[in-house]
Amino acid sequence: MSLITYVKESYNELTNHVTWPTWEETQKLTVTVAVFSIIFALIVAGIDYVFSTAIENYFNWVKPQ
Numbered sequence: 001m002s003l004i005t006y007v008k009e010s011y012n013e014l015t016n017h018v019t020w021p022t023w024e025e026t027q028k029l030t031v032t033v034a035v036f037s038i039i040f041a042l043i044v045a046g047i048d049y050v051f052s053t054a055i056e057n058y059f060n061w062v063k064p065q
Helices: 003-016 023-062
Strands: none
Touching: none
16 A cells, blocks of 8 residues: 555545544543643652652661761
8 A cells, every 4th residue: 555545535534534522522631631631740749759758768777866
């Protein structure tokens, strides 16, 4: 299959066979993704803080004086 045929068939698929969401649906889903991304980032940051503090405290505890 040539590149030109591939591009033509891909364009046909996108214009005639794909069901695109409405503008309202797109906005709603974008907000949902943004909110969950922020929540996930905060969870990862919290876990990182806990582990880095634990490791720092461990090395301060075992450090020879």
